[in-house]
Amino acid sequence: MRPNAWFQCIRGCPERHPLSAILYRCPRCDALLEVAHDLAALRELADPAGWRARIAGRRGGAWPLQSGVWSAHELVQPHVAEEHIVSLGEGNSALLPAARHAASIGLGELYVKQCGTSHTGSFKDLGMTVLVSSVQQMIADGAPIRAVVCASTGDTSAALAAYGAAAGIPVIVLLPAGKISAAQLLQPLAHGALVCSLATDFDGCMRVVQRLSEDPTLYLANSMNSLRVEGQKTIAVEILQQLGWELPEWVLVPGGNLGNVSAIAKGFVELRALGLIDRLPRLVCCQAHRANPLYRAFARARAAGHPLREEDYQAVVAGPTQASAIRIGAPVSLPKAIRALHECDGLVEEASEEELADAAARGDRHGLFCCPHTGVALACLEKLIARGVILRDERVVVISTAHGLKFSEFKAAYHEGRAEFASHHQNRPVMLGAEPEAVVGAIHRLLDEAAT
Ligand SMILES: *Cc1c(COP(=O)(O)O)cnc(C)c1O
């Protein structure tokens, strides 16, 4: 028997809606929906040791259940039949022990979860495989879906375009003109998506996409669609597997629309409900100072001495930040993120443009290759260590959300000294002639200089 799962209102309205329904919000109260699982049935299906063995056994096994997402098939989307799964080999990303970086910031144990080492170069693949597979299942069941559509800060559209192309489903993407990287614009173009560059910011694109999604033939792929969270929550499963099911004390996540921080918390909470872990790690949502509505709400609640509530939040107009994928002033998943922070005894921290760029550059010097969002998380980590919130002997996981190569303009500006602040770890090419003896001489002089 397949375990059941359904859409449910996060504010607790009693109705259960089938996952095959084209539905993004609660029909009764308009709140966000989430996927709820029949945990009793899942517990019956296997005991904790059985679940660990089942998931581990599929990894490295046959396509498509070898995927990091689909190896947890029953926990993710039990109603999607294996033949409708659209996988591009997502997940199974490294949990890198960043020993030199850890030592440089005085931390004993630091791991970087390399979610950007993925088909389209960001963690968005994890959610998109679930969403597009579910659409395949819906189409197979007769749903009149003509295309899937999303607004994006660049990585969601890249992932949707790739998975849509793999499935043969038309894709429409709405992008804020001039506010995403060149690689991010090229990805949906290359995959044949209909790319609409709108003269607005991400929050403006979101308003347009909400109107488009009133048309039931255009299926909405934004993270307001709670199917994506189901794929992204497997980040928690992978981290635990890679740590031998021993919990880290802290998990730091860059946050924009706040779907991922909610997803990772949901993963840990469900694993606890299944008995695979007995407590939860603490979560830190890391925001860029110029796009920090959750940080502001958190600071407001702390100053007032009460737990973070939705009433502490006010949307902001997000300013230009190098961390362009989290340039969001009105995060859609805010209520879920607040709940995630309560469940996981969480914190919110922020990083300035200079802090995030320098932290990313320091990571690069230690063998990482950080996108600016990962730079935000690394900068927040340093600040929390300095304040004594994260202790030096605690085990920390930083979620790296994208591949640094998608953000070459960010790195070029930093190393060419074109940033709006001093680049403390700038590195420039040395111009030399082609005379071999002169090059050898110059290299030794430069090595001597570097050593002094
Ligand atoms: C989407 C994205 C984020 C933010 O994730 P949310 O779920 O929107 O909070 C962070 N970093 C990168 C690289 C992203 O693409």
Ligand SMILES: [Zn+2]
């Ligand atoms: Zn409701």
